[in-house]
Amino acid sequence: MKKTIALILTTMLFLVACSNSNQEILQSWAFDVVTWNNGVYKVTNEVVTEVEGEIGTIKIHSTNESSDLPNLFSNKYKKGTKLFKIKNIETIDYIAILDDDTYYKAERMEGMKTAAN
Template sequence: MKRSLGVSVMLLVFLTACTNTKAPELQSWAYYVVTWNNGVYKITDEKVTEIEEEIGTINIYSTNESGEISNLFSNKYKEGTKLYKIADLDTNEHIAVLDNGIYYRSDRLVGMKTSP
């Protein structure tokens, strides 16, 4: 009886040690971004009120950090989120993201581009 209990405990320990219980790794982005017109824009907390026209819609949402970033992507905003031109600002430098009725400025990150 003692021997079968000991074998059972050893088998349980062995099986537990052999299972793959590794939790999925969380991705860590340096900041939230949106992409538009092959540029990568860092989302800010600055609210803007002077908006001209809609320029795009987020098509891809993902928190999975990879080496490639697609156009019309965000790691914060879901698919369908609208992007806008800010009045009197060049879209090559700044765009706005509409979130719950508030427009937030996003600043282009120099040297970063989306994947072709």
């Protein structure tokens, strides 16, 4: 009986270990970011109601953390997500991201630049 239980537990452990070995490990970011015009912007939950025009499109999406972020990158938004200028606000300070018919404000992070600089 003890051998049967030991065999069952060993088999279960082996199956669990094998089933997890091919899963992609998602890395954890401190916050959601987008990059534009060689600046890094932290995405907020604040909704923007007025935009002036499209300024760019996300070209690269990745959840892999890196200190060298390319321009037009996001760790949250997929390739093709549109970026906008917020009405009466300078893009050096804030931009907007269009997500499911809602514009969200992103704040430029001081001292952070994309890999291009």
